[in-house]
Amino acid sequence: MEQTTFKVPKMYADHHVKAVRDALLGLDGVEEVMASSAFKIVQVSYDPDLTSPETIEEKLQAAGYGPGEDWEVASVPEGKEDRSPWFQLIGRVTETNKVDLEMSGEFRLY
Amino acid sequence: MSRYIATRGIRGANRIVKEAEDLFEKALAEHGPDTKVAFPNTGYYLPVILGITGTEVERLGDLKPVLEHARSLLHPVPEDRLWTPYLGEALDCGIATLLAEEVIMGIRFIYGEQPERLPGFRLAGGTFTSPDEAEEGGVEGRLNGPIDDIQLRSWGIQLVDGRMPGFAAIIGAAKSNEVAVKIVRELQMRNILVFLCGNVNGRSIIHQLTEEGVELGYDTYTVPFGTDTISAIYAAGFATRAALTFGGKKGGQTREIFLYNKFRVFAFGLALGEVDDLKYATAGGVISYGFPVIADTVIPEILPTGVTQYEHVISMPFDDIEGKDDLERATRLVQRCIEVRGVKVKIAEIPIPIPYGSAFEGERVKRADMRIEFGGKYSRAFEYLRMRDLDEVEDGKIEIVGPGFEDVEEGGYMDLGIVVEVAGRKMQEDFEPVLERQIHYFINGASGVQHIGQRDIAWIRVSKSAAEKGLTLRHFGDILYARFHSDFEAIVDKVQVTIYTDPEKMKEWLEVARAAYDVRNKRLVEMTDESVDAFYSCTLCQSFAPNHVCVVSPERLGLCGAYNWLDCKASHQINPTGPNQPVPKGEPLDSDKGYWQGPIDFVYEHSNHTVEKVSMYSIMEDPMTACGCFECIAMVIPEANGIMVVSREDPSMTPAGMTFSTLAGMAGGGLQTPGVMGVGKYYLASKKFIRPDGGFKRVVWMSSFLKESMAEELKAVAEREGDPDLIDRIADERNVTTVEELVAWLEEHDHPALKMPPIL
Missing domain, CATH: 3.40.50.2030 (Rossmann fold)
Structure with a gap:
């Protein structure tokens, strides 16, 4: 029995955990799957005579959970960019005002 | 606000909205924008979306603006350099998440993926009415x-x-x-x-x-x-x-x-x-x-x-x-x-060897899991509560007269009589039936015990696991003693319980109990709205429906079916400042329509001045409001010159073109809508039921559930109305679902409503 671990950023919630487990547990030689949506990690215990990390990775990719692949989500949603009208209208800034930071001390850091 | 929580929540929201959008596009391509989207048996469309955005989602295409709204609520995932507290952004993203999640669930219903499949799983009881239920042969x-x-x-x-x-x-x-x-x-x-x-x-x-x-x-x-x-x-x-x-x-x-x-x-x-x-x-x-x-x-x-x-x-x-x-x-x-x-929890300490609580009330004990049963097909069980003088009751005495069930074979049965004697300075004979009905709930609260029925048609089953944990007949006494004291301490000072299994004694006490049931029945029949000076209010539901006030009279029970006039009277004794207050009738303004000055003033004062006038009996003029717990909805069908009554157990389409759930939106929430009224089902059997509008003969359609569950009562009503076949002339969902069909049915069956004066 051997173990291999994959980072699966797409697996951010438990319905993806189910999908990943269903995909991998259907593979010959996969004995156990530990999938964590909190850490976005999949740990697979497998029989090296029956399967390999490459086959497991292919299976993950086929199921839409290729290791290292993430959702194509814009880091800043449309209209919410800094200095966009949205922020200007309601007077919010997303950059640290150093004066504020100094005044508030460590409390604001957490 | 925690940076960590905000960051992860906002990140999750951005992803789930994206996922919902992708799923929506896929469903749109595969099914088209006119595909119906609905959760089963609700009149509230996709309820979170309805509540938050006001959008009544009926078709797939309706989800597009919802997703656009969800996207507009999203915020950038905070970066390390960002120190703002993020609460507002995190909450906005939370709402976007809920909208996206409901969109996903709505689409999953289209694909038949909801309710989720779990092989081998079986729901306990319940009223689940998934469209797949029939083809799956159950739940x-x-x-x-x-x-x-x-x-x-x-x-x-x-x-x-x-x-x-x-x-x-x-x-x-x-x-x-x-x-x-x-x-x-x-x-x-x-x-x-x-x-x-x-x-x-x-x-x-x-x-x-x-x-x-x-x-x-x-x-x-x-x-x-x-x-x-x-x-x-x-x-x-x-x-x-x-x-x-x-x-x-x-x-x-x-x-x-x-x-x-x-x-x-x-x-x-x-x-x-x-x-x-x-x-x-x-x-x-x-x-x-x-x-x-x-x-x-x-x-x-x-x-x-x-x-x-x-x-x-x-x-x-x-x-x-x-x-x-x-x-x-x-x-x-x-x-x-x-x-x-800050959940307010009230638990009665019950000294029995099995878990106890209202959550176990609905448990069923199947024959295969049964240790013993009392009543039902093979034996007889009754329960009887009577009031005694204080010196005639020994508080805490629990006596078993006859053998226990230890020697009865597994899966067997035996006769049982439960006699509860209570005494208290504020106890009244009128409260006996009110308290006696509680035996059902009290016994049912024990895990592994099933109680059905009341009086001399009680039926109790004890499961094998409850018996293995040491439950005996004496524990029924313990339960009743503890609960009567904890729930009715204001009127009950002493409680003693005797449980009869001895055949001779059992027979003797059954006769006593039946004589008492008979007296009570006669007393209830004699009790009319004219025979009392005051009705009772019920504002129990104001914690949920702040503008609603129920007025409960001897001939009109609460719309939830749980409180009749005697219950309210007892409840007032138990808690004089509680939700059930006496409402003196005051000056009669029009007793035929049910207008008395007392209830009108009381309702106005206690509905936050929103309900100015209330009639006790009419559905057309100032009908009583409803909270949302009603057992049935009565609604006028002008084309049929009558009313239909739909029960909450009936999910089918009514001649009004709406299901119970949709109708409920018009009848509930403390709103006064002439022509629509939420009622308790036993109000249908009352002589005062919509009396000014023509009485029971106005009923042209009713759910078959009511016809079946109230067969005896409705038969008596039909005879009282001088038309023994009246119930057969009333249509139900099995034969009529549209107004046109209803009118044809009424003509074919010569329904009396067609010959009555116009209801509008």
Whole structure:
């Protein structure tokens, strides 16, 4: 029995955990799957005579959970960019005002 | 606000909205924009979307603006350089998450993926009415999915009278199966409704409880939604509908709906196991409802209050909880949840060897699991409560006259008579039947004991597991003694219980009991609205429907069916400042229509001055308002010159072109709508039923459920009305579903309503 671990950023919630487990547990030689949506990690215990990390990775990719692949989500949603009208209208800034930071001390850091 | 929580919640929200958009595009391409989208048996469309945005989603295409709105609520994932507290952004993203989750669930219904399939699973009892139920031959193999309106309304009265103090949404999986069982049992014992969803590494608390043989379903207050976090949206849907159903709120009144939940719905989330981005994002959504979230793992906490009345996010790492073992730790975890949300819990200490609580009331004991039964097909059981003088009752005395069931073969039966004698300075003979009816609920609260019926048609089953844990006949006495004292302490000072199994004594007492039942029946028949000076109010539901006041008279029971005039009178004695206050009739203005100055003044004063005038009997003129817990809705069908009566158990289409759920939106929430009225089903049998509008002969259509469940009463009404065949002339959903069909049916069956003066 051997173990291999994959980072699966797409697996951010438990319905993806189910999908990943269903995909991998259907593979010959996969004995156990530990999938964590909190850490976005999949740990697979497998029989090296029956399967390999490459086959497991292919299976993950086929199921839409290729290791290292993430959702194509814009880091800043449309209209919410800094200095966009949205922020200007309601007077919010997303950059640290150093004066504020100094005044508030460590409390604001957490 | 915790940077960590905000970051992960916002990240989760961005992803789930993207996922919902992708799924929507796929469904749109495969099914088209006109495909119907609906949760089963609800008149509230997709309820969270309706509540938050006011959008009535009926077709797939309707989801597009919802997703656009969700996207507009998203915010950038905070970066390290960003120090702002993020609360507003995190809450916005939480709402976006809920909208996206409900969109996903709506689309899953299109694909037949909801309610979720779970091979081998079987729901306990319940009123689940999935479209697939018929073809699946029952509810086997599917989880519950969203709670239907019927169940929401039937729980309404328990939610408002405190029997059901709140609900808990459990997401994930417990440390072990036994911890899962313990957590749920602790919640059940406090009568807290439990919603189950989510998983950790593929394993859900639903799996854990099922493996341990815990019955899940409406009847046991434990509702399995699904094995992922997205299905937690059904809990938010339940909360939203509580505000829409009982609070009289309308779709789109987002702020009011949230405030209603914050102050009136005692709910919390309990995250078991690791917490991922979507769980944080969903928590951000439920915090807006005022519900805190407690996790049994190490996560950052949000302790200041504000959006919720209490702390928002609490971390209580399971292994760090003080306790001698995991079971004790589970108990403490539940206690902490209850403290955090401020759920008001009242538990009676019952000295019996099995768990006890209202959550066990609906449990069924199947024949295969049965140790013994009393009553039913093969034996007889009765229960009788009578009032005695104080010196005739020995408080706490429990006596068994005859053998116990220890020597009866497994699966066998025996005769049983339960005689409860009570005494108290404020006790009155009129309260005897009120208290006697409680025996049903009290006995049923024991886990593994099933009680059906009352008086001399009682039927009790004891399960093998309850008997193995040491339950004996004496414990029935213990239960009754403890509950009568705790629930009726204001009128009951002494209680003694005698249980008869001896055939001779049993026969003797059955005769005594039957004579008493007969006297009570006659007294009830003689009691009319004219024979009393005061009616009683019921404002129990004002915690949910602030503008609604029920006026209960001897001939018009409460619309929920749970309170008649005698119940209210007893309740007033028990709690003189409580929700049941005497309403002196005062000057009669038009006693035929049911106008008395007393009830009019009382209702105006106690409905926040919103209901200016109320008639006790008319459906057309100033009808009584309703909260949302009504058993039936009566509605005028002008084309048929009569009214239809639809029961909440009936999910079918009515001749009004609406189902019960849709009609309920017009009848509930304390609104006065002439032509529509929420009523208790036994009001149909009253001589005063819509008397000024023509009485029972106006009924042209009624749910077959009512015809069957009230066959005897309706037969008597038909005879009283001088038309013994009247019930057969009334259409039901089996033969009529449209107005045209109804009119044809009435003509064919020569219904008297057609010859009556116009109802409008």
